[in-house]
Amino acid sequence: MTAAASADAPARKNTRDIESERILAGIGLVVLAVACFATLDSATKLSTTGVPILMGIWVRYAFQAIATTAVLVPTRGAALFRTRHPKYQLLRGVLLLASSTLAFFSLRYMPVAEFTSVVLIAPLVITLLAATTLKESVSPLRWALVAGGFVGTLVILRPGGDAFGWAVLLPIGLVITNAWFQVLTSKLAQTEDPLTIHFYTGWVGTLVASVLVPLAWTALPSWHWWALLCLMGFMGTVGHFLLILAYQRAPASTLTPYLYAQIGFAMLGGWLLFAQMPDRVSLIGMGLIAICGAAGAWLTVRERRVPIEPAES
Numbered sequence: 624m625t626a627a628a629s630a631d632a633p634a635r636k637n638t639r640d641i642e643s644e645r646i647l648a649g650i651g652l653v654v655l656a657v658a659c660f661a662t663l664d665s666a667t668k669l670s671t672t673g674v675p676i677l678m679g680i681w682v683r684y685a686f687q688a689i690a691t692t693a694v695l696v697p698t699r700g701a702a703l704f705r706t707r708h709p710k711y712q713l714l715r716g717v718l719l720l721a722s723s724t725l726a727f728f729s730l731r732y733m734p735v736a737e738f739t740s741v742v743l744i745a746p747l748v749i750t751l752l753a754a755t756t757l758k759e760s761v762s763p764l765r766w767a768l769v770a771g772g773f774v775g776t777l778v779i780l781r782p783g784g785d786a787f788g789w790a791v792l793l794p795i796g797l798v799i800t801n802a803w804f805q806v807l808t809s810k811l812a813q814t815e816d817p818l819t820i821h822f823y824t825g826w827v828g829t830l831v832a833s834v835l836v837p838l839a840w841t842a843l844p845s846w847h848w849w850a851l852l853c854l855m856g857f858m859g860t861v862g863h864f865l866l867i868l869a870y871q872r873a874p875a876s877t878l879t880p881y882l883y884a885q886i887g888f889a890m891l892g893g894w895l896l897f898a899q900m901p902d903r904v905s906l907i908g909m910g911l912i913a914i915c916g917a918a919g920a921w922l923t924v925r926e927r928r929v930p931i932e933p934a935e936s
Contacts, residue, residue, distance in 0.1 A: 645872045645873060646872070646873040646874075646877060648869075648872050648873075649868075649869040649870070649871075649872035649873025649877070649878055650869075650873065650877070650878060650881055652865045652866070652868050652869035652872065653865070653866065653869045653878045653881045653882065653884075654881055654884050655865050656861075656862045656863075656865035656866045656869060656933075657862070657881070657882055657884050657885035657888060657933055658884075658885075658888045659858045659859070659861050659862030659865065660858070660859075660862045660885055660888075660933055661735070661739065661885050661888030661889045661891075661892050662854075662858045662888070662892065663683075663855055663858040663859050663862065664726070664730060664735050664738065664739060664889060664892070665735050665889070665892030665893065665895075665896050666851055666854050666855045666858065667679065667683075667726065667727055667730050667855060668730040668731070668735055668896075668897070669851060669896060670848070670851050670852060670855065671727060671730060671731040673843075673844075673848055674843065674848055674851075674852065675839035675840070675841055676724070676727045676728065676731070676839070677832065677835050677836050677838065677839035678836055678839050678840055678841065678852075679727060679852060679855065680720070680723055680724060680727060680828075680832050680836075681829070681832040681833060681835075681836040682852040682853070682855070682856055683723070683852070683855045683856050683859055684720070684723075684825060684828035684829040684832050684856075685829045685832075685833075685856070686852075686853060686855075686856020686857065686859070686860060687825040687828075687829075687856055687859050687860045687863070688825035688826045688828070688829040690856070690857075690860045691821060691822050691825050691860065692822070692826075694864075695818055695822060699818065702816075702819075703816075703818065703819055703822055704819070704822075705816075705819065706815055706819055706823065707814050707815065708810075708811060708814070708815065711807060711810065711811055712811070712815075712820070712823040712824070712827070713823075713827055714807060715804060715807045715808065715811065715820070715823070715824055715827070716823060716824045716825075716826070716827020716828050716831070717827060717831060718800050718801075718803055718804040718807065719801075719804055719824055719827075719828060720827070720828040720831055720832065721800045722797050722800045722801045722804060723828070725793050725794070725796050725797035725800065726738075726742070726794075726797055728790075728793050729742075729790070729793040729794045729797060732790035732793070733790060733793075733794065734893050734897070734899040734901070735889045735890075735892050735893040735897070735899070736886060736889045736890040736893045736899070736900075736901050736905075736909065737779050737901060737905060737909070738794055738889070739885055739886050739889035740775070740776075740779055740886055740889075740908065740909040740912050740913070741776055741779060741780070741794040741795075741798065741912075742794055742797055742798055742801065743882070743883060743885065743886065743912060743913070743916050743933070744772045744773070744775075744776055744798055744912055744916055745798050745801045745802050745805060745931075746805070746879075746916055746919045746920035746923055746931050747768060747769045747772040747773070747915065747916055747919045748798050748799065748802035749802050749805055749806060749923060749931075750765050750766075750768075750769050750919060750923070751769060751802075752802055752803070752806055753806075764922075765919065765922060768915040768916075768918050768919040768922075769915075769919065771911055771914070771915035772911070772912050772915040772916050772919065774908075774911060775907075775908040775909065775910075775911030775912035775915065776908065776912060777908075778904060778905070778907060778908030778911065779901075779905050779908040779909065779912075781904075805931060805932065808820070808932065817867055817870070818867065821863055821864075821867065825860075866932065866933075874924075875924035875931070876921055876924045876925040879917070879920040879921050879923075879924050879931050880917040880918075880920070880921050882917070882920065882931065882933045883913045883916060883917045885933055886909055886912075886913055
């Protein structure tokens with residue numbers, strides 16, 4: 624080995640160590656993010672027992688919009704508002720608001736863990752959209768993963784049973800709106816700053832919800848309900864910021880499978896707050912969704928090099 628090569632070896636090792644540390648930090652941030660989203664979903668389910676749903680949605684979005692503005696405007700200035708696709712920003716915000724509304728209604732009727740598992744088939748639905756609407760080629764492996772994810776969903780929902788009845792349509796609607804949201808995110812990510820996307824999404828949801836919230840506004844009997852609503856807004860905001868930080872540190876293809884840790888956090892929240900634990904059959908369905916969904920999402924970001932965001936309320 625030459626003297627120059629010997630001198631370069633420590634530098635390469637330091638570079639690899641720094642890169643490894645960044646990837647580990649990214650994984651840690653993703654796990655923290657999905658813990659925030661699972662906490663948000665658990666708090667959302669709790670809020671539906673005493674707070675009008677439209678009111679809860681408005682507080683959740685207003686908190687995110689105001690907090691995002693307060694943090695980003697001083698550091699980004701006018702650059703934060705620049706977008707090449709205002710119509711897509713508006714549509715993305717409306718799609719996420721629709722997803723959130725369906726999530727609130729779903730969580731009123733479904734346990735948190737089962738709800739989380741069903742909505743996490745969104746990356747698999749993206750494959751269907753890519754094949755049927757965008758006319759993209761889909762490999763046999765992808766079709767197998769889609770089939771496995773839908774089998775897992777059927778195992779959880781058990782059509783024909785009395786478990787959830789008509790309420791099963793709510794998370795299915797959420798999956799469809801969230802899948803379109805993800806497709807639009809992929810398009811915007813090619814030209815837009817992720818912080819700008821995050822900023823507009825929060826404000827679109829807030830402004831649309833502000834038009835509707837007077838129909839449902841009511842005086843809450845205790846400050847505890849306001850604290851719960853603020854916790855929802857805080858967890859949603861922090862979760863999204865953590866995701867942004869994670870994707871700045873590690874490749875999306877590395878991080879995406881860890882999004883499915885949200886199922887575990889959702890089970891924990893359901894057990895602690897509502898004494899709900901999935902039965903053995905549901906656990907099998909959840910495991911199948913986690914395996915197929917994580918693999919499908921990993922393939923998606925590997926091929927398109929864009930992150931998949933978790934579905935959350």
